[in-house]
Structure formats: structure tokens, C-alpha cells
Amino acid sequence: MNFISSxxxxxxxxxxxxxxFYKCDSTFYLRIENPASVGFSSSRLERLSVSIDRYxxxxxxxxxxxxxxxxxxxxxxxxxxxxxxxxxxxxKSDSIFRIFSMTKPxxxxxxxxxxxxxxxxxxxxxxxxxxAFKTARVYSEKGYVSLTSPLTFRHLLTHTSGITDAYKNNPxxxxxxxxxxxASWRTMASQTTLEDYVNKLxxxxxLFQPGSQWHYGMNISVxxxxxxxxxxxxxxxxxxxxxxxxxxxxxxxxxxxxxNKHRLVSIYKNQGDDLVDVSDAWSHDSLPSLTMGDxxxxxxxxDYLRFxxxxxxxxxxxxxxxxxxxxxxxxxxxxxxxxLGPGPLRTAKGYPTADRFGMGHGLxxxxxxxxxxxxxxxxxxEFTWGGAACTxxxxxxxxxxxxxxxxxxLVCWERFALRSLMHQMVYQALVED
Numbered sequence: 001m002n003f004i005s006s007x008x009x010x011x012x013x014x015x016x017x018x019x020x021f022y023k024c025d026s027t028f029y030l031r032i033e034n035p036a037s038v039g040f041s042s043s044r045l046e047r048l049s050v051s052i053d054r055y056x057x058x059x060x061x062x063x064x065x066x067x068x069x070x071x072x073x074x075x076x077x078x079x080x081x082x083x084x085x086x087x088x089x090x091x092k093s094d095s096i097f098r099i100f101s102m103t104k105p106x107x108x109x110x111x112x113x114x115x116x117x118x119x120x121x122x123x124x125x126x127x128x129x130x131x132a133f134k135t136a137r138v139y140s141e142k143g144y145v146s147l148t149s150p151l152t153f154r155h156l157l158t159h160t161s162g163i164t165d166a167y168k169n170n171p172x173x174x175x176x177x178x179x180x181x182x183a184s185w186r187t188m189a190s191q192t193t194l195e196d197y198v199n200k201l202x203x204x205x206x207l208f209q210p211g212s213q214w215h216y217g218m219n220i221s222v223x224x225x226x227x228x229x230x231x232x233x234x235x236x237x238x239x240x241x242x243x244x245x246x247x248x249x250x251x252x253x254x255x256x257x258x259x260n261k262h263r264l265v266s267i268y269k270n271q272g273d274d275l276v277d278v279s280d281a282w283s284h285d286s287l288p289s290l291t292m293g294d295x296x297x298x299x300x301x302x303d304y305l306r307f308x309x310x311x312x313x314x315x316x317x318x319x320x321x322x323x324x325x326x327x328x329x330x331x332x333x334x335x336x337x338x339x340l341g342p343g344p345l346r347t348a349k350g351y352p353t354a355d356r357f358g359m360g361h362g363l364x365x366x367x368x369x370x371x372x373x374x375x376x377x378x379x380x381x382e383f384t385w386g387g388a389a390c391t392x393x394x395x396x397x398x399x400x401x402x403x404x405x406x407x408x409x410l411v412c413w414e415r416f417a418l419r420s421l422m423h424q425m426v427y428q429a430l431v432e433d
């Protein structure tokens with residue numbers, strides 16, 4: 001009887017514990033630590049919560065998840081608002097987000113893993129691997145002109161190649177649009193392959209001579225194709241086997257499985273003063289034929305946090321090493337020459353991650369070269385990037401801080417300063433530096 005009673009008691013305990021675990025949405029793998037243990041004021045960090053709640057109320061934005069790590073400790077993690085506003089579906093810590101251009105640093109790590117294996121040097125011509133670029137030309141008002149120097153891996157990694165995208169107001173961008181070279185889900189699911197896409201892109205002229213300007217464009221999709229050419233494997237498979245599985249990024253992929261569709265957050269955009277659900281245009285309901293390097297991944301806060309922790313740790317996480325510390329330092333150093341001026345990234349008009357003085361660019365990520373000029377309380381050497389639905393991250397190696405913000409509000413920076421607000425509120429809470 002005692003054994004039966006003990007077994008019954010243990011069973012009841014497990015049932016209650018499991019219920020509480022589920023109800024508390026305790027899906028996050030890190031325990032939240034005392035902020036004071038790493039120099040943060042708890043009361044000042046709470047100002048961030050108040051600010052985000054006010055932001056959501058004033059701007060009628062969807063839900064937001066924010067996370068802050070310092071010295072490897074998770075000191076702040078909050079979930080605000082809804083995954084679907086109309087249904088009042090509460091956002092959860094394991095919700096899945098479309099991360100758009102935050103795909104780029106992941107593909108950057110993938111290509112640099114191949115760099116470490118000696119397959120290429122940064123200044124090798126891209127045409128050695130993708131023959132379609134052998135006939136690359138440069139646009140001019142008087143007609144196309146030949147390249148004065150080869151298009152290289154370094155140009156792609158730093159957005160100095162002359163490649164543009166289909167969304168800008170220039171003659172080459174209009175050619176991209178006419179050729180169907182956009183980054184929409186419709187294009188990704190259109191039976192076009194990355195090989196087809198990049199070969200068609202290579203047929204378009206470059207906007208300028210490689211290395212002469214910084215211009216945000218579809219460079220990383222070309223790098224994604226280079227991953228395929230060098231590794232002999234589809235990009236999505238290479239990412240799964242080389243990055244996602246080793247780092248236990250279990251929910252990061254180019255699509256959401258049927259079992260997890262209920263976790264995919266609705267995505268919104270502003271139409272005038274109204275907030276409109278545009279989730280049907282970004283369904284991510286099956287593996288697309290076109291797995292891009294610039295955009296397309298979905299992920300969770302936990303998964304992407306593991307990715308940024310690997311970068312802050314110099315390429316290693318929990319005994320799994322993807323890159324050497326020297327390669328991570330190479331990726332996060334500024335590669336733009338002084339001849340491009342003090343604010344080369346300001347051509348990304350309105351985008352808070354880039355449109356500032358004191359910003360340079362590393363290999364697939366923006367880098368703070370002068371925190372004062374950038375209007376930042378952070379550190380020189382901070383590296384960062386974001387996505388079109390206002391997901392964002394930054395890593396401050398000097399202070400060992402990681403900041404992450406996940407939401408689903410397309411180009412919200414055109415109206416609201418959510419990323420800048422979070423960054424500001426994090427550093428005002430750091431009282432022991």
C-alpha cells in the first residue's frame with residue numbers, strides 16, 4: 001500500500017507540474033537570472049516593459065518578444081501582446097516569426113564555414129564559381145560598360161558589389177522587378193530554384209563598379225547559391241545540417257510544418273492609419289523551391305538567441321564550434337574603406353539599423369564604428385541586423401550584451417522607432433559597467 005500511495009503521489013505531482021509548465025508557457029531553455037548579478041537595475045529594466053506596452057497601445061502594433069543577455073545570463077525576457085490581434089490570440093515564447101533579412105547573417109556563417117575549409121579567398125572572383133557572372137556589366141546612362149575589377153566574395157559579403165534589389169527607385173531595380181527578381185513568398189514558391197534566380201540576376205547590369213559604393217541588395221542570395229555550388233548541396237539542407245541541428249535551432253527553416261502552423265504569428269502592415277493582416281501573402285506553408293540567402297527563414301526567439309550566443313562566444317556554443325574566433329572577428333570588423341565616407345550605410349534611408357553616421361559593414365552585418373556618431377549608448381564594435389517585419393538583434397562584444405526583439409509588423413521603422421527604443425532602454429538600465 002505504501003508503494004502504491006507513493007507512486008500515486010508521484011503521479012499526481014507530475015501531472016500538476018506538467019500542467020503548471022504548460023500554463024506558464026515555460027518553453028524557453030534559459031532560466032532568467034537576477035539582472036543585478038551582471039550590473040543591470042531591475043527597476044530600470046522594467047522601464048523597458050512599460051515603454052513597450054505604451055508603444056503597442058499607441059501604435060496598435062501586434063505582439064512583441066524582447067530578450068536581453070549579458071555575460072551569458074538571460075536577465076530580461078518578456079512577451080507582450082498578441083500573435084493575432086483580431087482573435088486576441090496571446091503571443092507565446094515559442095511563437096514562430098518570419099525573420100526576413102535576419103536570414104542574411106545565418107547564410108553569412110554558412111559561407112564563412114566553407115571559407116574556413118579553404119574553398120575560396122575573400123577576393124576570389126565570383127565568376128570562378130558561377131560562370132553567369134563572367135559577362136557582368138555595369139549600368140550607365142550612356143549604356144552598359146565593362147567591369148574595371150572582378151566581382152568578388154568580399155563585395156557580396158559587404159553589399160559593395162553593385163547588385164541591387166527590386167524595391168528601389170533606380171533603373172536597374174526596375175529591371176529586377178520586370179525580371180521577377182523580388183523576394184516575395186509568391187516568387188519563392190513559384191518553382192524557381194536558387195540557381196535559376198541567381199543566373200537571371202547575373203543577366204542584369206550592376207548598378208555601379210564593384211567596391212565603389214555601399215548599396216543594400218540581393219548579394220546574400222548569390223552567396224547562398226555559392227554555398228550550394230561549393231558544398232554540392234541545396235542551401236536549406238546545408239543550413240540544417242551545418243548550423244540549425246548543431247545549434248539545436250529546432251524551429252528555424254524556410255517553412256512551418258503542419259503540426260506547428262498554430263505557432264506562426266500573424267503578420268501586419270499599415271495601410272493609412274489601419275493595421276492590416278497580410279499573413280496570406282507570407283504563408284510559409286511548404287518548403288519553397290527558391291530558398292534564398294537574403295530572406296525567407298522563419299525562427300523563434302530561442303533559436304535566434306542561440307545563434308547570436310554562438311557569435312558572441314566566438315563561434316562556439318555548448319561545445320559545438322561552427323567558426324573560429326578569428327573568423328568571427330573578421331566577420332564583425334568593418335570592411336568598408338574610408339573613401340566611402342563617415343556614413344556609407346545612410347543610403348538605407350529610414351532603416352534604423354543602418355541609416356546613421358558611425359556605421360560600417362562587416363561580412364553580412366552592420367558594425368558600429370563610432371558609437372557617439374551613431375547616437376548610441378552602446379559600444380564601438382557592436383554588430384547588428386534586422387528584418388523587414390521589424391525583428392532585430394544586436395551583439396555588443398565589449399559589454400557582452402545581446403539584445404533581441406521579435407515582432408511581425410512590416411517596415412514598422414517607417415513610422416515607429418521600436419528598435420531604437422529598446423536599445424536606448426537597455427543601456428539606461430546598465431548601472432554597473
